Amino acid sequence: MSNTQNSSLRPSRMKRRLSRDGEDSPSSCEGPTDSCKRVRQPTVDSGDLPPDWACLPQEILLHIFQFLPLLDRAFASQVCRGWNEAFHMPELWRCFEFELNQPASSYLKATHPDLIKQIIKRHSNHLQYVSFKVDSSTESAEAACDILSQLVNCSLKTLGLISTARPSFMELPKSHFISALTVVFVNSKSLSSLKIDDTPVDDPSLKVLVANNSDTLKLLKMSSCPHVSPAGILCVADQCHGLRELALNYHLLSDELLLALSSEKHVHLEHLRIDVVSENPGQQFHTIKKSSWDAMVRHSPKFNLVMYFFLYEDEFGPFFRDEIPVTHLYFGRSVSKEVLGRVGMNCPRLVELVVCANGLRPLDEELIRIAERCQHLSAIGLGECEVSCSAFVEFVKMCGRRLSQLSIMEEVLIPDHKYSLDEIHWEVSKHLGRVWFPDMMPTW
């Protein structure tokens, strides 16, 4: 809490109270407890009169305000001058989420332009945790950049640029976006978290980021930033030794990057998220050496490797040939039985597996193998993947209670001689030790 702010506000409040209560001992106004007593006094004196809310001590007011959404605070601020002053206390302006939506492209309301103006004028130096939610219109992305470029006298700790629909930052002229973003990079100096997925950020701007924030940066999420090169991200990894979380696309992942992240100077990495996206069918993907992954695991034994695959079936060639320390695996498109077989063989650290679809043949053996070899697996979700009921039950039996999440659509479970669909929920519930049902979509 900022004491200076409190003390600077107190006199005016006191004055008002004095004039109203006819009291003349300003010394009694020290500390919240005293103030509280004072506040109650009039009620006692005047019997039925309501308490004088204008005299709530600033600390208490602040505490209450912290739990109110902005709009409620704004209403409250119209009650009296004291509440209005409380409304502007820096503590209440550390976090702000700008929502930039256009009526033509979004159903949601936008942050009012007057509020934005007021924040820039009165509170920009208080902002520390800022995010921008931007709809699919270029206009909104531009508005976000406009605000960013006015944040010259603030020191942000976190910044998030979030496209809520189509990625609209990508439609801005790159230079425009970059110059706005670097305003923050240059002025902030102590950024710890930065989320800039789906933006035109580029290597030179990352260099500016590193030059100003290398000691503080802990989290960097930049999935699908096409203007960043492997060298650009390597520069970040080389110099930001406190980096704990990183999200990027596979094309930025290199052996060098993994080695840089596992260097002695570097703190242990906690999360690494890799999106493997195919830009054009038949794309060739490079491989990462097993030795580089091994170095990562040695350096950060507990790190989580999250991989999202959005590939065509025939693009999986280079993946899962060797052991890989992946912990969370998500297949967004159809994936073959063969690849899932390799997953079972080469992903000993696997904790979560989500398969959206596979080919036409049931996944029975693959699942059993995964249950056998992925000893940490605790969550699995299967979309359009047919599995026979008995293989599914066997899988659940092998994993047992460590399966905390188990999700499969009812229509992909193939009844067989052992279990019907009505029996399977009992059988699975038994092995899980809790009631379980397959997922169901409504039938019309």
Place this chain on the structure above:
Amino acid sequence: MSVSSISSVSSVHWFRKGLRLHDNPALLEAARGSHTLRCVYFLDPWFAGASNRGVNRWRFLLQCLEDLDSSLRKLNSCLFVIRGQPANIFPRLFKEWKVSRLTFECDSEPFGKERDAAIKKLASEAGVEVIVKTSHTLHDLDRITELNGGQPPLTYKRFQTLVSSMEPPEPPLEPLTRELLGNCVTPISANHRERYGVPLLDELGFDTESLDPAVWPGGESEALMRLERHFGPDSNTAWKENFERPKMSSSPLLASPLGLSPYLRFGCLSCRLFYYKLTELHNKVKKNASPSISLYDKLLWREFFYTAASNNPRFDRMEGNPICIRIPWDRNPEALAKWAEAKTGFPWIDAIMTQLRQEGWIHHLARHAVACFLTRGDLWISWEEGMKVFEELLLDADWSVNAGSWLSHSCSSFFQQFFHCYCPVGFGRRIDPNGDFIRRYLPVLRDFPAKFIYDPWNAPDDVQRAAKCVIGVDYPKPMVNHAEASRLNIERMRQIYQQLSRYRGLSLLATVPSNHMEVVGANESQGATAPPTCWRTHSSTSSHTGVRREQQGASRARHSITRQRHALSHRTSPYTIQSDLTERSHEFAIPKQPGRLIWPAGGGTRRSEKEEAGLNRCHGDDGPSSSSSAPKAQDDEKMQEDAEGVAFCS
């Protein structure tokens, strides 16, 4: 007038849904002991033909009315189709016909309830007795809600449990017959046809020239014929097609002459008759086994959505709908039009939308496919827009069922396994590998080899030329890159659900409420009887104290369910800075106030019970005018309006 009505009962039966003579308790009430009976249907020509929209639906309706009229004529009665709005016209009819009794089928939908309340008032002012009977649903929906502690159940499983604890639906009643009518007559004036006849489609302004014959002819007679067909020589096929649970592969995508859903929607077929016939059919086909509740899935899903919607006038919207998650959908009229007009460039999607437009019906897996594509799968367009298109085109789009299904398909409510995304290429290929369905509805693609028929843009130029269809010229290129779109959309969904679950780890699945957990949550918040599923609750009490804390506020949650859901909104915390990712399993708990601030100071991420209690007291003490509960509704309103105010801890 009230005196004369005792001596001579003059009844009006008002048809809305329930366009049938069989199992129509309100109609029987109208006939019972009355001297005259007039059956009316209100039709507002304003709603029709203005554009050629929804022509299949209007045709179906008029065919139902024709059929009703001709059945009534066999009983020496007839149908009075009245042009205009019931509220404007009933008072005049009451006088003109000296009406003493008005009967109609109970309408559980909010709009219908409101309309009926107004008419009941008009009737009582005119001294007309009103009799309302439930027959559009299997059960009295208020009973189900009551059994669940005053709130409609939020999961289908819970609903099934409630329904199986109830007595079976009442058996269907006999149809209206001459015997039942007895001395009751219908006064028919000479100019009946002009004044009250069933209009023709072109009289309503539709262009009927280019209209193909109806794949789904409307009417009670057709419905009963279809029902009987199930008991013909091909019972087994009928069974497989209609009542075996649908499989991902080899589902019949074409309209079946056995299909019944549009007839249920318009009430040409009584759901209770269907229910009992289904039991009979089951016993015939599956001789030994006794039917499990899943046999009635189709009927029960319908019933489920009717129940869920019965007290929620905003069931068909996102804003202000307490059970709908707010998702920042894209507003994109061009993309929406491409979807609705079958120009997405994905043959599977376009074929389905063509079938829908031409015939008024699509298979339910096809519904999953196009609904997922429009919303969370590819286009990120609001489910409300899709629902409106279905409303216009789909013959069986009951308001409740249509909205409920769209809520589910878009993962806005009821169904939340958002990672199950249907691929607009692979899903269809699985069901119909050869692409015959596409060839039928998109003749332009007829000559593509099966290998490319689901993704013709990937076919080499010579293949496209040989098929006499160049992609981008004769058939559109795909409007989105599905891989890219699903990457973006899954991530957005994940963030939204992460915010809802207050789960801070990396797991995708942990952000998804299990269908069973929701039952627990829903019940806790409603203070209903213990669900049949408490194992998991136990396991979570013991080990996940953090989560339990969120669930403790059962009693408060009861009044704040609306508030929570509003607040769910789209205030996704931008990122997980303190991602306490762990090996311990995270379970989903319905957050008490997910939209509230997460405060960097004070250690906790949510206010404690005590703090909140104190806060409520503050409100309560505010003055005599505002009780502590009164501002709640306002509060919800505000929270919803309040677009600002989220934060994240550092």
